Amino acid sequence: MRAAIAHIVDDDAAIRDSLEWLLKSRGVAVRSWESGEAFLGALSAAPRGCVILDVRMEGMSGIEVFDQLLARGFRLPVIFLTGHGEVQMAVAALKRGAFDFVEKPFNDNQLVDRVIEALRRDEVVQHELEAEASVAARLARLSPREREVMDRILAGEANKAIADALDIAVRTVEAHRAHVFEKMEVHSAVELARLVGRRH
Amino acid sequence: MNSPLPSSPLASRAARPIETRDWQWYAPRAAVGLFVVALIGLLWVLHRQEVEENRAAVIRDILWVEQSMRFSLDRDVEQLRQLGEEGLAGRDAAHLEVAVKHLLPNSPGLLEVVLLDERGVPTASAPVPMRPNGGAWPGLDSESDYRLATVTGKAVYSAPTRSMEEEQFAVFVPYYRRGVLAGTVAGVYGLNAMLANLVPWWLAEKHRVTIRDSAGNLLAAKSNVEARGAPELTHQVVLDPPGHGLLLHVESYGSESRLLRYSLTATIVVLACILLWSLRQVRRHVQRRLVTEQELRAEHAFRKSMEDSLDTGMRAVDMKGAIVYVNPAFCRMVGYTESELIGHGPPQEYWPPEEREHIEEVLRAARADGSSGKEIELKLMRRDGERFDALVYDSPLIDADGRQTGWMGSLLDITERKRARERVRQQEQKLAATARLVTMGEMASAIAHELNQPLSAIASYVTGCLNVLQAGGASPAELRSALEKTAQQAQRAGRIIRRVHEFVRKSEPVRTGVHINAVVQEAVSFAEAEARTRRVKIQSQLSPDDPELKADPLLLQEVLLNLLRNGMDAMAATPAEERELKVITERAGQTVTVTVRDRGCGLSPEVQAQLFDPFFTTKPEGMGMGLHICRSIMEVHRGRVWAEQNPGGGTAFSFCLPMIS
Numbered sequence: 137m138r139a140a141i142a143h144i145v146d147d148d149a150a151i152r153d154s155l156e157w158l159l160k161s162r163g164v165a166v167r168s169w170e171s172g173e174a175f176l177g178a179l180s181a182a183p184r185g186c187v188i189l190d191v192r193m194e195g196m197s198g199i200e201v202f203d204q205l206l207a208r209g210f211r212l213p214v215i216f217l218t219g220h221g222e223v224q225m226a227v228a229a230l231k232r233g234a235f236d237f238v239e240k241p242f243n244d245n246q247l248v249d250r251v252i253e254a255l256r257r258d259e260v261v262q263h264e265l266e267a268e269a270s271v272a273a274r275l276a277r278l279s280p281r282e283r284e285v286m287d288r289i290l291a292g293e294a295n296k297a298i299a300d301a302l303d304i305a306v307r308t309v310e311a312h313r314a315h316v317f318e319k320m321e322v323h324s325a326v327e328l329a330r331l332v333g334r335r336h
Numbered sequence: 337m338n339s340p341l342p343s344s345p346l347a348s349r350a351a352r353p354i355e356t357r358d359w360q361w362y363a364p365r366a367a368v369g370l371f372v373v374a375l376i377g378l379l380w381v382l383h384r385q386e387v388e389e390n391r392a393a394v395i396r397d398i399l400w401v402e403q404s405m406r407f408s409l410d411r412d413v414e415q416l417r418q419l420g421e422e423g424l425a426g427r428d429a430a431h432l433e434v435a436v437k438h439l440l441p442n443s444p445g446l447l448e449v450v451l452l453d454e455r456g457v458p459t460a461s462a463p464v465p466m467r468p469n470g471g472a473w474p475g476l477d478s479e480s481d482y483r484l485a486t487v488t489g490k491a492v493y494s495a496p497t498r499s500m501e502e503e504q505f506a507v508f509v510p511y512y513r514r515g516v517l518a519g520t521v522a523g524v525y526g527l528n529a530m531l532a533n534l535v536p537w538w539l540a541e542k543h544r545v546t547i548r549d550s551a552g553n554l555l556a557a558k559s560n561v562e563a564r565g566a567p568e569l570t571h572q573v574v575l576d577p578p579g580h581g582l583l584l585h586v587e588s589y590g591s592e593s594r595l596l597r598y599s600l601t602a603t604i605v606v607l608a609c610i611l612l613w614s615l616r617q618v619r620r621h622v623q624r625r626l627v628t629e630q631e632l633r634a635e636h637a638f639r640k641s642m643e644d645s646l647d648t649g650m651r652a653v654d655m656k657g658a659i660v661y662v663n664p665a666f667c668r669m670v671g672y673t674e675s676e677l678i679g680h681g682p683p684q685e686y687w688p689p690e691e692r693e694h695i696e697e698v699l700r701a702a703r704a705d706g707s708s709g710k711e712i713e714l715k716l717m718r719r720d721g722e723r724f725d726a727l728v729y730d731s732p733l734i735d736a737d738g739r740q741t742g743w744m745g746s747l748l749d750i751t752e753r754k755r756a757r758e759r760v761r762q763q764e765q766k767l768a769a770t771a772r773l774v775t776m777g778e779m780a781s782a783i784a785h786e787l788n789q790p791l792s793a794i795a796s797y798v799t800g801c802l803n804v805l806q807a808g809g810a811s812p813a814e815l816r817s818a819l820e821k822t823a824q825q826a827q828r829a830g831r832i833i834r835r836v837h838e839f840v841r842k843s844e845p846v847r848t849g850v851h852i853n854a855v856v857q858e859a860v861s862f863a864e865a866e867a868r869t870r871r872v873k874i875q876s877q878l879s880p881d882d883p884e885l886k887a888d889p890l891l892l893q894e895v896l897l898n899l900l901r902n903g904m905d906a907m908a909a910t911p912a913e914e915r916e917l918k919v920i921t922e923r924a925g926q927t928v929t930v931t932v933r934d935r936g937c938g939l940s941p942e943v944q945a946q947l948f949d950p951f952f953t954t955k956p957e958g959m960g961m962g963l964h965i966c967r968s969i970m971e972v973h974r975g976r977v978w979a980e981q982n983p984g985g986g987t988a989f990s991f992c993l994p995m996i997s
Contacts, residue, residue, distance in 0.1 A: 148789050150825050154796030157818050161803035192785065217792075219785045240788040244799035 140255040141185035144168045145175045145201060146217065147193040155188065162248045164255070172196030176204055184262060186213040186235065186254035191222050202229055211261060213254035217242070271331055277319045285312040289325055290332060364615055372608040379601055387569065390588060394571050397539050398586045402573045404534050405584070409577045412443045412523055413491040413509050419449070420511030420521040436462035443523075445530025447504065452520040456482055459519075482508045486517055493578035496527060496555055503527040503547075503555040505578045525578075527556035543586045548572070550581030561589050649726075649747035652733055657682040657699075660742060669726070669749055671719030688717040702730055703743060713750070724751040762861055786832045790825040797822040845888035845972055849996065852921050852928050853878040855889050859896035860919060863904075872904050872915040879921040883928045886996050891969045895977070898962040899932040899989045905955060906936025906987060926995045935986040939979060947979055966991070 142164050146152050152168040159166045165185075169175035173196055175187075187205070189198040196204075202214055213235035218226045226237035235254050238247050278286065281302075288298045295313065299306040322328045419435055436449045440463065450461040456479075485492035485508035496505040504527065510520045527547050535545045535558045544559035544567070567587035575582040643650065649666030653659050658681040662674055670677075670686040677684075683692045695714055702710050712728045727748040735741045797818045804810040804818075860874050867874050885892075900917060907915045918933040939947070946952045948967045953960035963977075970977045975993035982988040 148793075150793035150821070150828070151789060151796070153821060154793040154800070154825070157821075158796040158800035158803070161800040161807070219781075219788050241791045241795055244796050245803070248799075248803075 140258060141165045141167050142251050142255065143175060143183075143185060143187045143212075145172055145187060145193075145198070146190040147171060147195070148190070151190070151217075158244055159248060159251060162245075162252070164248065164251060172198070172201035172204075176201065179208075179210070183210060183212055184258060186215065186251060186258055188215050188217060188251065190217045191225060192219055199225060199229060202232075202234060206233065213257050215247075215250055215254060274320045275332070278316060282312050282316050282319070285309060286316045286320075286328070286332075289313065289316070290329055361619055365612060368608055368611050368615065372604060375604050376601060379597065379604075383597065391569055391571065394543060394569060394586050394588050397543070398545070398571055398573055398584055401535055401539070401545065401586075402575060402584050405530065405575065406577060408444050408530075408534065409493075409507065409525075412439075412446060413507060415439055415443070416449065416507070416509040416521040416523050417491070417511050420451070420509060420519055421513070432460050433462045444533030445525040445527070446523050447526045447529060448524040450522040450524065452482070452508075452522060454517050454519050456486070456520065458522075481506070482520060482522075485520060486510050489517075493580065495580040496549070496578070496582065502529070505580075507578070528558075531556050531558040543588050546585045546587070547575060548583045548585050550583070555582070559587075649749075650744070651677075651747065652742055652744045654742040655740070659684070666747060669718070669724075669747060670716065686716050686718070688715060688723055691715050691717075699730070716747075724749055725754050726750065762858075765858070766862065783832070783836055787829055790829040790832070793825040794822050794829075797825070845891050845969070847886045847888055847973075849884050850887055850889045850892070851882050851884050852892075852930065852993075853882045855887075855892045856896060856919055856921055856930065858889075859893045859900065862893070862897060863900040866901070867904060867917070870904050870908075870915070871912045872907060872917055874900070874917045874919065877918065877920045879923050879928075881923060883921075883923045883995050885928060885993050887973050887993060888969075891972070895966045895969050895991060896930070896932070898966050899991075902962065902989065903932055903934035903936065903987075906934045906938075909937060910935055910986075923995070927992050928995055929990055929992040931988055931990040933982045933984075933986065933988040935982070935984065938981060938985065939987050944979060948977070 142159055144152050144155050144159075144166060146155070146168075147170060149170070152170070156166045156168055169178070172189075172193060176196075187201075189201055191198040198216055202216075205212060205214065214229075215235055216226045216229055216237035218237050218239050223237075223239065226234070230237060235257070236250050238250065275283075284302065285298060288301065293301070295306050295309045299309045302309070317323065317328070320328055320331065322331060419432075419439070432449070432451065439449065440446055448461055448464060451459045453459050481492045481494040489510055489512065491507055491509045494506045494508070496503040498504075505525055507523045507525070508520050509523070511518055531545060531547060537560070539545065540558050540560045542561065544557060544561055546557040546559075547555045549555055567589055569588045570586065572583045572585040575584045643663045644665075646663060646665050649669045650661070650663040651659055651666050652661040658679055659677050660679075662677050664674075667674055667677070672685060682696065687695050691714070698712055698714065702712055710730060712730065714726050714728055715723055716726045717723050727750050728745050730743050730745040732740045733742040733744045801815055801818050801822075804815065856876060856878065860876055864874060896919075900919075903917045904915075907917075914935050916935055918931075920929075920931045920933070922929045922931070943954060948963050949960075950964040951960035952964075966977050970991050970993075973993055975991055977989065977991040979987055979989050
């Protein structure tokens with residue numbers, strides 16, 4: 137698993153530097169960006185970790201950066217740093233899926249706690265995404281007939297009924313069933329249902 | 337009174353126009369015509385009467401002439417007979433001559449007496465003696481008359497005959513002696529001579545008296561009047577004796593009285609004509625006057641309606657300042673009726689008592705100047721005591737002779753205008769105040785953000801250091817770097833604070849001379865809108881001498897507004913009818929004190945102790961800066977601000993300031 141990184145986006149060098157120092161002091165990997173543009177420009181196809189975004193910045197504001205992230209479909213957890221009179225803006229961002237906001241001046245270790253939580257959340261989300269991706273890959277391996285048989289198995293039909301419905305021999309159904317279990321990397325119908333049912 | 341303008345009673349009466357009725361014009365004409373006719377009728381009647389009288393007089397006179405002729409002739413006949421009977425016949429002619437000489441003067445018209453003997457032969461005559469070859473027969477063709485006389489024995493007259501230059505006639509008087517015709521005495525008369533003697537002069541003055549024969553031929557005449565044209569009247573009587581169809585004729589001619597009459601009549605007619613003409617002239621004049629009057633009335637009505645519809649008040653005063661004219665707008669403005677105002681001298685009812693001297697002085701000054709149309713702003717009073725601001729333009733009132741009779745003034749109620757101006761000004765000030773607040777808010781926000789950056793950084797560094805120390809195994813070099821950065825950030829924060837200080841120092845108060853009452857009134861007017869919504873009554877009790885200070889009026893207002901708002905906040909729990917703020921300005925020596933009293937919850941001792949500390953507040957949304965700012969402003973102005981218990985409950989905030997020395 138790749139290391140989770142906290143991205144700090146703030147136009148104030150002192151804030152960047154001090155936050156880097158603080159997060160590192162708790163063992164969090166950090167990467168700083170001096171503007172929203174620089175951060176967005178450097179993002180990989182599947183970024184990991186979390187983002188600490190200052191709302192008030194020269195150039196792109198924190199909210200605009202957040203909008204861009206949403207537009208690109210990245211689900212990185214975002215923590216906003218807000219100043220005086222910007223709380224409403226932050227609340228609005230929260231409703232649209234931001235992870236949290238912290239008002240300046242902040243309680244530093246609380247901020248670090250929130251960052252760690254955010255990183256954890258990202259990991260969980262990432263894990264789920266990967267699981268989903270592997271199920272999809274397994275499903276892709278099935279032949280059309282095997283897919284048909286699997287659907288009926290998931291619908292709870294017995295081998296005899298499936299054979300009648302598909303007008304094939306029961307022995308053939310059993311062979312398909314064995315292939316499906318093998319390709320989907322499961323040992324029972326219950327296990328199959330748990331894996332696939334989430335997608336259906 | 338020498339009223340320079342039409343007084344209103346006249347004006348109100350002017351509405352009904354005078355109608356000219358035709359009969360008003362025809363009646364005098366008809367009267368004049370009838371008068372003339374009557375006069376002429378009277379003259380005619382008089383003339384008729386005169387003519388009748390004349391006629392009667394003429395008849396009387398002519399009868400009298402005829403009678404006297406008859407008497408004269410009759411008497412002559414007797415005397416002639418006597419002459420004959422006395423036996424003069426046959427006696428000597430001399431005796432006859434004497435007798436005739438006596439007879440002639442008394443017998444008018446008798447020219448000659450001839451004696452005839454019994455055979456009818458003339459024997460003697462007188463006064464002309466008979467010629468020896470025999471006397472002429474008295475009268476021509478008169479033997480028949482002689483014979484008739486001798487036969488009848490009575491006197492017989494012959495027909496007149498022309499002899500020599502005049503008509504003559506004879507009378508034959510036979511006489512008898514002892515019953516036997518003894519002879520005849522003949523008298524020869526001249527008609528002219530007879531008329532000349534018998535017609536009196538006064539008759540001849542007026543009339544032409546003639547004797548004519550039956551054919552109308554003129555035989556004799558007597559007249560002193562010229563026969564001009566036709567006679568006015570004629571009359572004739574039969575003249576008998578001598579008979580033979582002789583007529584005594586009288587012609588009366590119009591005398592000068594007739595001329596007078598004609599001229600009188602003519603005069604009357606001419607006068608009547610003149611009368612009619614002048615009547616016509618008068619009528620034309622009156623008609624012209626009526627037309628002019630009509631125009632004048634229309635003009636007057638137009639002006640009146642214009643005056644009435646005017647919003648500008650108009651009033652005219654005479655030289656002594658007594659009102660001689662006001663228009664309805666003026667009456668509306670001051671609330672008095674026209675009759676109450678007219679004739680009223682200064683001071684006027686609509687002058688506020690406290691402004692009287694000022695108004696008199698201003699008016700006197702403006703009028704002494706003499707120039708017209710000068711603009712004066714006065715404070716006047718309505719009947720109900722309400723004061724209002726009026727703009728007065730006074731100009732001299734000049735009558736038709738060019739003499740000044742007083743002053744005409746137009747008044748404009750500018751209270752509304754002034755109020756509107758005031759409102760606009762207040763709006764602007766409110767806007768400015770809001771803008772100031774917005775700016776202050778933004779500045780505060782900017783400062784907060786600026787300060788947040790280094791403060792956040794410091795906190796982060798320090799927390800990081802603590803984390804590192806706690807974890808142990810930290811290298812001093814690492815920590816040192818972090819702490820140095822912390823120090824840098826602390827310096828950064830210090831710089832920001834210094835910048836703010838510098839900024840604040842730049843906005844030093846602008847001190848000008850201000851009247852404390854004006855500042856208070858302005859602040860109260862600002863606060864009033866808020867006070868209304870919070871149902872708070874604000875009462876001002878201002879120092880009458882309105883002290884002047886050297887201060888920044890905006891800052892003073894800021895202080896007052898703060899205190900007023902605090903007062904309103906303090907009374908949030910007070911019953912609505914008791915919510916009253918009282919603002920008092922007082923002067924004691926060289927110090928001015930302004931107090932704002934509320935009837936609110938009051939202050940606890942511990943609150944009172946921290947009242948002016950920054951960020952101390954008892955309000956959930958308060959910043960705790962208001963009273964602190966007030967104290968700062970007062971310190972800048974060398975004054976101070978304090979709070980104490982209001983004797984009637986609540987709190988009294990006061991501030992005092994030194995006056996301008």
